[in-house]
Every structure is written in structure tokens, then in C-alpha cells.
Amino acid sequence: MDLNQRDNGQQNYSDLQLLPMRPAKQVMQLERLGSFHQSRLSFMRTLVRRMVSENWQITSPMFDLDEQGYGTVVYKVDAKYGTFSYVLFSHHLDPESRNDRVIANQWDLTMALCEGTVDAEQLEFLRNNVPKQEAGRVDSRVLVLSRANRSARTFDYVVDELAAGRQPCVDTLAEVGYLYRTTAAYGSGKLGMADWEKVRTKHRDFARPFAAEMFTCFMLRHFSMEQADYLAAQRAPETAAKLNTEIRRYMGIGNSTGLGMAPFLINHPLLINQWIEMRETALARVVAASEVGVDGATLARLETAIKRVIQHLGEIITADERQNKSNVLVGDELKHLHQWLRDQSPILACNHYVWADLIKYAEQNCRVETQEVINTLLIELYPELVDGLEELMDVEESMQVMPEMSVSQLQQIIEEKYDWALAIDFSQFESMGAFWYRSQEKMEPRLGQTNIDMGMEKEMPLAIGRRVRECYDLLCAYSQEHPQQNVAHFIVQYPTYSGIVSRIQTMAQSRYGEIRENLVHSDVLPIHLLRCKLSFFGVSKFDPRSRLWVRNTMFQGAPLISDFGKPFVDDWQFPIKPVLAYS
Amino acid sequence: MKVSKNELMASLKKAFEGLGFQPGDYYDAADMVVWLETHGFDGFDRLQKALAYLNTTAPNHAVLVxxxxxxxxxxxEDSSILLCGSEAVDLLIAQVMQGSAARLQLNNCYNRTFIxxxxxxxxxxxxAFVAxxxxEDYCxxxxVAAGAKLPEYSTFAMTELLEPQTLTIFAGKELKIIGEQFSAQLVMGPLLTTFTEAEMAACYLESLERGIEIDEELWQMLDDLVARILVESTESSRAGAGD
Known part of the structure; x- marks a missing residue:
């Protein structure tokens, strides 16, 4: 937090450019990005707000399942601006064939989100292609293609309990939190689907990044519970119970995310910058709002939210020792912060910029993950200052060389904006101890170890820091010989550097710029990249399975379709176990 | 078969990477092909001609003479605009930014429509640009007006013998300035055809709405080029994906 700016009484906080934003050198550290949690700007949150407030109507003109729950279901979605169809195929899958990896080729469920209504001919086309996923082809009427696998631990248990006329035990459900786990949601024109540009310009209901993909997962959640109810009723028509509404809200959708997501963050730096800038703008607005102190009710809301996060963290079950330890430590630090807030509340109520004080206190006394929990909770307190930013999460992604720039100016930009890259000693083996490549298996991105794994010569260009270093060294030598020359001439001399030059020049104009990490270091933790993106999606309950992939839950705690159109308080983040009336 | 614009971009980028293009080059080259195809300029036909050359030689760029x-x-040096088009335009921009108008001649280059x-x-x-x-036997x-989203594209009968593999580009702050400064060099013969902005826009919207038709053989050819950048999967490499 730039307190010098904050203390300037001439600040105009209505102007985004003048808000006291956190500096890039703090925000863009990979560990911090990997500590982000969902916020009001996360795509699931904005989608849910829209669906509830606009009262989207969802019906099922086809619910054709057999007694085993296999068959075809079509949901008709009447959103505010258009009609869509969510087509789902439920298949028998041998448990030994159940695989969450990208390289899998069979799933329990496969789904497609389509524009308009679906006739018999299109349904047949989808039936022939959607179950094949990457091995099939769809067309531009399809917005999203997805698939999911059953949770071996919970699905049968829930159906058994419901068939027996009982509600499943919340504690048992809490160990998993979902009935199905999605392993991919493809959009943006893959496999013949509609381009993002078409979705953005033609379908206002899904004209925000990943809105259609998130909706596909939301509908999967809805179906998963409808299917459980259906199967229980098939088994015991007279006595079966329906899943309790509170439990339904508590149930989410599982998600497995691996390295496939990591290159996205490096290949879309302008988009990532935009997401982070909006989140940081939200935080800055919140801090600015506390200029003359905060009232007791707001402080109390923060205290309640902190207690909720402590409970949420305590309920996460993960086999990952590092994550477990982190959850405990963050919980302890939040308890400490909670007490600090209580002790300080009489003073805080009239302090200038209370939230800046809290953020500063957290930065001095807490680990990065706790700091980011606090930041997220502060953003939650002021929906009126934050929610409008959701319309600014998209950006045109175009890199452009500025050929007229002098080589000395480009050198200076690198020294200022890429100082983190110049600080890396690439002569050390560890600094180039890893490399990213695409496997022949479905082009899956993988991380190899230099001098051990094959394929270094086909490395993906994700080592931005190293490339910047190479470019800088060449520039220094070139500018010694041609001090008056411009970038155009440098590129004519070294044409293979045009890509990194355009990236440097373009990103230098952004507020947050690049992720400041050497992604080819031996000890790189790609899981931070995954978690950063997943936080913008809006997932919770991170459960790392290694440093390369993570399980999590989506929409846990979110409203149900039956809640659409009803009064709604958007506070379903950090889900906690429901307390049922009968328990 | 039909593909989407995004899908085509992704495939082309990787295919050009398979041909040895560097990151800046393969982004630009993919952009050029997709733009031509989606705006009605037979991008795929031109791509196939370019691939016949690019597939037989290491990528090379233009040199300033x-x-x-x-x-x-x-x-x-007999390269393709897919490789040297960007550096030519960048050089021209740098000159225009220092003055009011400039002229660039690119000799011995192929696939010039991609420009x-x-x-x-x-x-x-x-x-603004004029190129x-x-x-063949026409010109x-x-x-492109300053800030314009679409070009004016016309063909003319030839009045003088132009070098067969040369591209000439003029740039200025406005088309008017280019016309004034280089009028003698911009005299064309009788107009033969014009491809209107409306036609280009209609092609683009159609490709966005319904996808882009691509010959399966060309799609397979791109896949084969993409395969060059893929690494054989082994048990060990699977561990590098999270197993």
C-alpha cells in the first residue's frame, strides 16, 4: 500500500488512476498470486448475482434417464437476453476407467451448452460428438463442452441414504463437498465451438470472461442433485427422501485442475493484468472508503466474516500436509486478527483509513495467505464500490511493437519494469532447471527437468524472464554500436526478438504487468499459477494433490435455481457446513 | 469441415512454430492467415502456396539494403510476407513517426497479399498506408485510412512493368498526404475489380457466426506441422503432468 499517496489530501478517489493501488512488485509475486481467494469479482460470483437478480428460468423439456441414471437430459435456459440449451449425456463408466486427467477418454457425464433450442437432428449430432469430447467435433452453435466424473466417495452414499428415506450426514458430505467432479470445460472456439468474439458480441448473458464455462459447471451441480433424487426415487418410489435444501446449497461441484491451465496465465498477460487490476482497484476503493473511519456495524460484519473463514478453513480436509499446515496457521492468524480488531475497535472506528491500518498490520504480522484472506473480506464489505468493476474484467489482447521507440528507452523500460527478470542469475543451473513442453498425449502441457527429461528443444516459450534477459543483453550490445537507433532497426537486425520486444513494450504500459517469477526454475511451484486463475473463477477449498495439480470445489454454498428471483444476499463465499433443523 | 477462428489461430500458431518460427513471428503469421481467410481473401489457398516454400527452408527474414x-x-531474399511483413511495416512506422510520409520497397518476397x-x-x-x-498480369x-478497420482493395491493369516479386508500401499520417507526396508513383492503369468493405465485413460476420470452412487435407497438414513441437509421452513424462 502506497501510504505516501494515501496521505495526500488532494487525492481524488473517484478516479481509478489516482487510487492508492498496491505496487506490482508486491502483487505480482507468484506466492501472493497463489494465495488469492475468490472475491465478489470472481466469475462464479458475478454469474450467480446475474442469474438470481435476472431470475433466469430453467426447465427440463427432456429428462430421459433409465433406472441406472443413464440417458439424456436437456435443460432449457431462458436468460435475460436469450435462450440456451444445456444438453447432458449420462453414461455407464467402469470405475477403473474413471480418470480426471486430460488424457482420459471416457467420463460419467458429458455436456454441451448450446445457443437456442435443440431439435432432434441437432440432438443426434450432439449425441454422436459430445461424449467423445476432444475426439469429436461440434459446431458454432455450441458455446461450451464439458465432462464430469462421479465422486466415488459420495454419490452412492447419498443415493443410498435418500433411498432409505434419510438425509445424508453433513459431516460425511463435508469430506468431499460434491457429487461430481468436472475435469474440463472447453469454450472459446475449441473443437469447432463458437468463438469468444461471437459469444461476447451475440450473447450478452455470457459476455464476460468464462461466464458460459462457469454456467456449465453450475448446471452440472444442479443435475447432480436431480440425478441423486431421481435414482433414490427409482429405487424406493414410496419412501425415498429428496435432498434437503440446505444440503443442496452446501453441495458444490468438484474440480481437478492441472498444468493445462498454467500456460494460460503466461500467454494472456494483458487479461491477467486486467483481472488483477480490477481486484486491486476494488481493494483500493475499499481502503479509500475508510477515510473517516468505519461504523460499528461494518466492523461487526468483518468480525463475523473472519469467524466464518476460520470455520471454513477448519472444515477443509486435505491430505496435503503443506496445505493443512497453512490452513491451520491462517486460521490461527485470523483468530489473532479477530482479537486485534476487537481490542482496537474503539480506536479504529474513528481512525483515518482504518482498512489501510488493518492491511498494514496483517502485512507485518501475518503470512501472505492470511493477508489475502483479509483483503478478500474487505472487498466483500462494500458491494456498492466493487460490483460495477465486474463489467471491466475483459480486455482486448493485442501486443504491438512500438518501432519508433529508441533502443535506449527500451533498455530503460526493461530495467524498470523487468528488474525482477534481470535479477535472476541464469548462469545457475537451477534457474533453468525446468522446462515446459506439450506432450503428444492430447497436447497436454507438462513440466520437464532439464538434463533428465527429453524435449528441451521443443520447449514452450514460457520462460519470459530468460527471454527478457537475452533481449536486454543484445540491446545493450546493439545500443553501444547504434546509440541513436530505434527498435525497428533492432528488430531488423534481430528479427527473432520481435515477440519479446512487443511483449515488453505492451506490458510496460499496464499497471501490473507480468507475473514476477522464473517459471523454469527447478523449484517452481506451478500450483500457484493454477490457484491464481482458479481464484478468479471463484473456487474454494483448495486441495493440492501435488505441486502440479489441485482439487477444489465450485459453487459450494451458492444459491440454487429455486432461489432465482428471490431476495438474495451475496455472501456464499467460504462455505461452511449447514446446521440442519433435525440435527 | 468447419473450425472456429480461435481454434484456427491456435492451430496456425503451433503449425508455424513447427516450421521454426519464433513467438513474435508465429503470432503475426497466424494473424495474417486468419484475417485473409475470414475477410474473403482466400487465406487458405495462399497459405498452402506459402507452406510449399516454408516447409522446405529454414525461416529467414528480410535484410535492410x-x-x-x-x-x-x-x-x-525470397522469403514470405508471413515472415518479413511485420518488420517491413514496423520500419515504415518508425520512419513516419519521424516525418510525415515514407516509402518502403520490399524486394524478392512472396505471398504479398498477407500484408x-x-x-x-x-x-x-x-x-495511413497505400501498398x-x-x-500475374495485373496490379x-x-x-488503409488512418484508424480504418478495413482496407480498400482494388486491382488495376498494369501500365508499366513492375518487378514480379516486389511490394511497395507508402505510409503517412493521412491518405491525402501520401497521395500528395507520392502522386507520381501511385498512378495506376484502368480499374479492373474492387473488393468492397461491405463484402469483407459480410465474410467476417459469416465466419464468426457459422465457423470457417477448411479443407480436411489442409487441417491435417497443419496437424502434422503441430506434431513437430510435441514431445513423445513416456511414463516419466506423465509424472510431469501431475500423476
Whole structure:
């Protein structure tokens, strides 16, 4: 937090450019990005707000399942601006064939989100292609293609309990939190689907990044519970119970995310910058709002939210020792912060910029993950200052060389904006101890170890820091010989550097710029990249399975379709176990 | 078969990477192909011709052979605009930014129609361009107003013998300035055909709405090029994906 700016009484906080934003050198550290949690700007949150407030109507003109729950279901979605169809195929899958990896080729469920209504001919086309996923082809009427696998631990248990006329035990459900786990949601024109540009310009209901993909997962959640109810009723028509509404809200959708997501963050730096800038703008607005102190009710809301996060963290079950330890430590630090807030509340109520004080206190006394929990909770307190930013999460992604720039100016930009890259000693083996490549298996991105794994010569260009270093060294030598020359001439001399030059020049104009990490270091933790993106999606309950992939839950705690159109308080983040009336 | 624009971009980028293009080059080359195809300029046919050459040689760029304040000459050394189009346009932009108008001649280069996309993109920096070249027995002229999203594309009968593999580009703050400064060099023969902005826009919207038709053989050819950048999967490499 730039307190010098904050203390300037001439600040105009209505102007985004003048808000006291956190500096890039703090925000863009990979560990911090990997500590982000969902916020009001996360795509699931904005989608849910829209669906509830606009009262989207969802019906099922086809619910054709057999007694085993296999068959075809079509949901008709009447959103505010258009009609869509969510087509789902439920298949028998041998448990030994159940695989969450990208390289899998069979799933329990496969789904497609389509524009308009679906006739018999299109349904047949989808039936022939959607179950094949990457091995099939769809067309531009399809917005999203997805698939999911059953949770071996919970699905049968829930159906058994419901068939027996009982509600499943919340504690048992809490160990998993979902009935199905999605392993991919493809959009943006893959496999013949509609381009993002078409979705953005033609379908206002899904004209925000990943809105259609998130909706596909939301509908999967809805179906998963409808299917459980259906199967229980098939088994015991007279006595079966329906899943309790509170439990339904508590149930989410599982998600497995691996390295496939990591290159996205490096290949879309302008988009990532935009997401982070909006989140940081939200935080800055919140801090600015506390200029003359905060009232007791707001402080109390923060205290309640902190207690909720402590409970949420305590309920996460993960086999990952590092994550477990982190959850405990963050919980302890939040308890400490909670007490600090209580002790300080009489003073805080009239302090200038209370939230800046809290953020500063957290930065001095807490680990990065706790700091980011606090930041997220502060953003939650002021929906009126934050929610409008959701319309600014998209950006045109175009890199452009500025050929007229002098080589000395480009050198200076690198020294200022890429100082983190110049600080890396690439002569050390560890600094180039890893490399990213695409496997022949479905082009899956993988991380190899230099001098051990094959394929270094086909490395993906994700080592931005190293490339910047190479470019800088060449520039220094070139500018010694041609001090008056411009970038155009440098590129004519070294044409293979045009890509990194355009990236440097373009990103230098952004507020947050690049992720400041050497992604080819031996000890790189790609899981931070995954978690950063997943936080913008809006997932919770991170459960790392290694440093390369993570399980999590989506929409846990979110409203149900039956809640659409009803009064709604958007506070379903950090889900906690429901307390049922009968328990 | 039909593919989406995004899908085509992704495939082309990787295919060009398979041909040895570097990151800046394969982004630009993919942009050029997609732009031409989606705006009705037979991008795939032109791509197939380019691939026949690119597939047999290492990527090479143009070299600067002559330059003064308002003129530059590059030798494409028989390369493709897919590889040397960007550096030519960048050089021209740099010259225009220092003066009011400039001229660049790129000799010994192929697939010149691909330059359209680079000129339209560069025009977003409020620079106008006029380009012309000989195509078989006629002349192609392209004009892009400063800030324009689409070019004017026309063909003319030839009045003088242009070098067969040369591309000439003029740039200035406005089309009017280019016309004034280089009027003698921009005299064309009788107009033969014009491809209107409306036709280009209609092609683009159609491709966005219904996808882009691509010959399966060409799609397979791209897949084969993409395969060059893939690494064989082994048990050990699977561990590098999270097993």
C-alpha cells in the first residue's frame, strides 16, 4: 500500500488512476498470486448475482434417464437476453476407467451448452460428438463442452441414504463437498465451438470472461442433485427422501485442475493484468472508503466474516500436509486478527483509513495467505464500490511493437519494469532447471527437468524472464554500436526478438504487468499459477494433490435455481457446513 | 469441415512454430492467415502456396539494403510476407513517426497479399498506408485510412512493368498526404475489380457466426506441422503432468 499517496489530501478517489493501488512488485509475486481467494469479482460470483437478480428460468423439456441414471437430459435456459440449451449425456463408466486427467477418454457425464433450442437432428449430432469430447467435433452453435466424473466417495452414499428415506450426514458430505467432479470445460472456439468474439458480441448473458464455462459447471451441480433424487426415487418410489435444501446449497461441484491451465496465465498477460487490476482497484476503493473511519456495524460484519473463514478453513480436509499446515496457521492468524480488531475497535472506528491500518498490520504480522484472506473480506464489505468493476474484467489482447521507440528507452523500460527478470542469475543451473513442453498425449502441457527429461528443444516459450534477459543483453550490445537507433532497426537486425520486444513494450504500459517469477526454475511451484486463475473463477477449498495439480470445489454454498428471483444476499463465499433443523 | 477462428489461430500458431518460427513471428503469421481467410481473401489457398516454400527452408527474414529519411529498401531474399511483413511495416512506422510520409520497397518476397492484415493493424496507430504490387498480369492496390478497420482493395491493369516479386508500401499520417507526396508513383492503369468493405465485413460476420470452412487435407497438414513441437509421452513424462 502506497501510504505516501494515501496521505495526500488532494487525492481524488473517484478516479481509478489516482487510487492508492498496491505496487506490482508486491502483487505480482507468484506466492501472493497463489494465495488469492475468490472475491465478489470472481466469475462464479458475478454469474450467480446475474442469474438470481435476472431470475433466469430453467426447465427440463427432456429428462430421459433409465433406472441406472443413464440417458439424456436437456435443460432449457431462458436468460435475460436469450435462450440456451444445456444438453447432458449420462453414461455407464467402469470405475477403473474413471480418470480426471486430460488424457482420459471416457467420463460419467458429458455436456454441451448450446445457443437456442435443440431439435432432434441437432440432438443426434450432439449425441454422436459430445461424449467423445476432444475426439469429436461440434459446431458454432455450441458455446461450451464439458465432462464430469462421479465422486466415488459420495454419490452412492447419498443415493443410498435418500433411498432409505434419510438425509445424508453433513459431516460425511463435508469430506468431499460434491457429487461430481468436472475435469474440463472447453469454450472459446475449441473443437469447432463458437468463438469468444461471437459469444461476447451475440450473447450478452455470457459476455464476460468464462461466464458460459462457469454456467456449465453450475448446471452440472444442479443435475447432480436431480440425478441423486431421481435414482433414490427409482429405487424406493414410496419412501425415498429428496435432498434437503440446505444440503443442496452446501453441495458444490468438484474440480481437478492441472498444468493445462498454467500456460494460460503466461500467454494472456494483458487479461491477467486486467483481472488483477480490477481486484486491486476494488481493494483500493475499499481502503479509500475508510477515510473517516468505519461504523460499528461494518466492523461487526468483518468480525463475523473472519469467524466464518476460520470455520471454513477448519472444515477443509486435505491430505496435503503443506496445505493443512497453512490452513491451520491462517486460521490461527485470523483468530489473532479477530482479537486485534476487537481490542482496537474503539480506536479504529474513528481512525483515518482504518482498512489501510488493518492491511498494514496483517502485512507485518501475518503470512501472505492470511493477508489475502483479509483483503478478500474487505472487498466483500462494500458491494456498492466493487460490483460495477465486474463489467471491466475483459480486455482486448493485442501486443504491438512500438518501432519508433529508441533502443535506449527500451533498455530503460526493461530495467524498470523487468528488474525482477534481470535479477535472476541464469548462469545457475537451477534457474533453468525446468522446462515446459506439450506432450503428444492430447497436447497436454507438462513440466520437464532439464538434463533428465527429453524435449528441451521443443520447449514452450514460457520462460519470459530468460527471454527478457537475452533481449536486454543484445540491446545493450546493439545500443553501444547504434546509440541513436530505434527498435525497428533492432528488430531488423534481430528479427527473432520481435515477440519479446512487443511483449515488453505492451506490458510496460499496464499497471501490473507480468507475473514476477522464473517459471523454469527447478523449484517452481506451478500450483500457484493454477490457484491464481482458479481464484478468479471463484473456487474454494483448495486441495493440492501435488505441486502440479489441485482439487477444489465450485459453487459450494451458492444459491440454487429455486432461489432465482428471490431476495438474495451475496455472501456464499467460504462455505461452511449447514446446521440442519433435525440435527 | 468447419473450425472456429480461435481454434484456427491456435492451430496456425503451433503449425508455424513447427516450421521454426519464433513467438513474435508465429503470432503475426497466424494473424495474417486468419484475417485473409475470414475477410474473403482466400487465406487458405495462399497459405498452402506459402507452406510449399516454408516447409522446405529454414525461416529467414528480410535484410535492410538501403535507407534514407523517407525511403527504405529491404531484400526479402525470397522469403514470405508471413515472415518479413511485420518488420517491413514496423520500419515504415518508425520512419513516419519521424516525418510525415515514407516509402518502403520490399524486394524478392512472396505471398504479398498477407500484408493486408499488417497494414490494417498498423493503421490503428493512426497511420495511413497505400501498398501495391504486381500479381500475374495485373496490379493490386491496397489503401488503409488512418484508424480504418478495413482496407480498400482494388486491382488495376498494369501500365508499366513492375518487378514480379516486389511490394511497395507508402505510409503517412493521412491518405491525402501520401497521395500528395507520392502522386507520381501511385498512378495506376484502368480499374479492373474492387473488393468492397461491405463484402469483407459480410465474410467476417459469416465466419464468426457459422465457423470457417477448411479443407480436411489442409487441417491435417497443419496437424502434422503441430506434431513437430510435441514431445513423445513416456511414463516419466506423465509424472510431469501431475500423476
Amino acid at each position: 538501403q535507407e534514407d529519411e523517407q525511403n527504405a529498401v529491404l531484400d526479402g 493486408l492484415q499488417r497494414l490494417v493493424k498498423a493503421a490503428q496507430r493512426n497511420i 501495391f504490387w504486381r500479381q 493490386v492496390k491496397v489503401s
